Amino acid sequence: MKVSDAMTSQVSVARPTDTIRDVAQVMARVESGVVPVVDNDKVVGVVTDRDIVLRVVAEGRSFDSPISEAMSDGEVLSVKEDDILADATAKMASNQVRRLVVLNDAGKLTGILSLGDVAKDYGAKQVGKTLEEISQEGGEAAH
Template sequence: MPRRVSDVMTPAPQALPLDATLYEAARVMRDEGIGDVLVTYAGQLCGMVTDRDIVVRAVAESRDTSLTPLGEVCTAELCTLHPEDDTETAARLMIERSVRRLPVVDGGRRPVGIVSIGDLAVADGQRGPLPEISKAPPNN
């Protein structure tokens, strides 16, 4: 399996600034057919918001999605990868952190890609880390 993250990542991930609203993030997710948006401050990665975050941390708490900034609900403590990391490292981190996607950043924390369980599964065919990652409990 050892391949570079840059070989399997989705390049140019969708990102919005920290002060963008949950409504804006939800529209990007809908329009792009994705489940996450990276959150940036001055072009540097500072968080991630997922469709589940919007539901659990905002809608279920009766927050106004057109007024609530991403900074209030995004996950700020992220585990990241670099393009030259190998896919085994990505799989290990997903298992250890119970996450389904990892942002890929350059040396200055500028987002350059994202790696998901699906990316790893496609890269490795029918075998590989997907079953073990999928058994990991969800990250709340």
């Protein structure tokens, strides 16, 4: 099974200059805990609801600040649409993350693969194994 068979392809995105408030409202509206941040068709970061709590609420930052101040940047962990799903879950486990952005061959965002997606299409046994590996020593990274 390929990543494209399991991923969520309808993904809301933000620009680095969008406000934290606007991105949080998008998360609430689409019921998602993650929004990729895209600049010039390139994923430059990812923001999670956890990032907003830890980097904005806990630090007393303004909700009118740009989302670039709250997002996880640096290396954005990703997979390709045509990658094997088992390889993607192994990447989640080895990097201790619950989500990966999905890119096409041109490097453009085409979706997000989450443990929930894997559970629906790949089976609870693999999700349990991946979650066990993610939970070892330190839990999920901020992306």
